[in-house]
Amino acid sequence: MRYLAIAASWLLLPALALTAEPDASQIVRDTIDNWRGVSSYSEMTMTIHRPDWERSMTMRGWTKGDDQSLVRVTAPQKDRGNGTLIDGNSMWSFSPKVNRVIKVPSSMMAQSWMGSDFSNKDIAKSDDIIDQYDHTLLSVSEENGFKVYEIESVPHEEAAVVWGKEVLRIREDHVLLEQKFFDQDGELVKQLKTLKIAEMDGRQTAVQQRMGDVDAPDEWTEIQILQVEFDIDIPDSTFTQSNLRNPRER
Numbered sequence: 001m002r003y004l005a006i007a008a009s010w011l012l013l014p015a016l017a018l019t020a021e022p023d024a025s026q027i028v029r030d031t032i033d034n035w036r037g038v039s040s041y042s043e044m045t046m047t048i049h050r051p052d053w054e055r056s057m058t059m060r061g062w063t064k065g066d067d068q069s070l071v072r073v074t075a076p077q078k079d080r081g082n083g084t085l086i087d088g089n090s091m092w093s094f095s096p097k098v099n100r101v102i103k104v105p106s107s108m109m110a111q112s113w114m115g116s117d118f119s120n121k122d123i124a125k126s127d128d129i130i131d132q133y134d135h136t137l138l139s140v141s142e143e144n145g146f147k148v149y150e151i152e153s154v155p156h157e158e159a160a161v162v163w164g165k166e167v168l169r170i171r172e173d174h175v176l177l178e179q180k181f182f183d184q185d186g187e188l189v190k191q192l193k194t195l196k197i198a199e200m201d202g203r204q205t206a207v208q209q210r211m212g213d214v215d216a217p218d219e220w221t222e223i224q225i226l227q228v229e230f231d232i233d234i235p236d237s238t239f240t241q242s243n244l245r246n247p248r249e250r
Contacts, residue, residue: 042225043227046116051218058073059074064236067088069085070238071084071123080096094245117212143171153165191211
């Protein structure tokens with residue numbers, strides 16, 4: 001009888017695995033890894049829209065590991081060469097007009113990045129949500145043939161973040177569909193929405209996303225990915241202040 005009980009328990013394991021609740025923290029981590037890869041190179045446009053004007057920039061971006069990234073503007077000509085470097089917990093900006101590399105102080109992290117609806121902190125701390133938040137699975141639904149996980153992410157009490165919580169909607173193939181940002185009083189402040197998904201370099205990728213404040217629906221910023229390569233060889237010299245000022249990458 002003892003052996004029959006053991007055999008029966010093994011037969012039940014597949015069914016238990018199918019009904020086990022997905023791990024919210026792992027879903028978030030896999031989503032960040034899918035978006036960034038071990039390393040990446042991308043070409044993109046950023047469009048800043050306001051009720052009475054609109055402007056666009058073309059940019060190139062490099063990432064490596066969890067905490068290195070470089071973004072450089074290539075057009076229009078008046079903005080060409082502007083760049084942002086992130087290495088660890090430090091962030092620098094460069095403007096050819098003043099020909100200076102400037103470290104972005106913590107007091108300016110909440111300010112707009114390149115005049116967009118993204119803040120410096122949004123850009124510099126894109127993976128803080130992995131290890132500075134607790135994650136809870138709120139619901140599982142189905143959308144366009146995919147499971148969609150809704151996850152509530154609440155920062156640790158000691159975390160140096162401005163949000164009271166974030167709520168993410170993530171497709172089962174690790175594509176972020178939506179990210180909502182709530183203040184300390186639980187009020188929704190801004191949200192990031194994925195408008196288009198496509199396969200790029202062998203993986204499903206959010207290729208068009210819009211960020212905007214909920215109180216200003218006519219003001220938003222869109223990022224559109226034109227090209228991306230994942231898991232490529234990028235030298236460490238790419239992520240230096242010297243390269244930020246004097247580009248040497250491809």
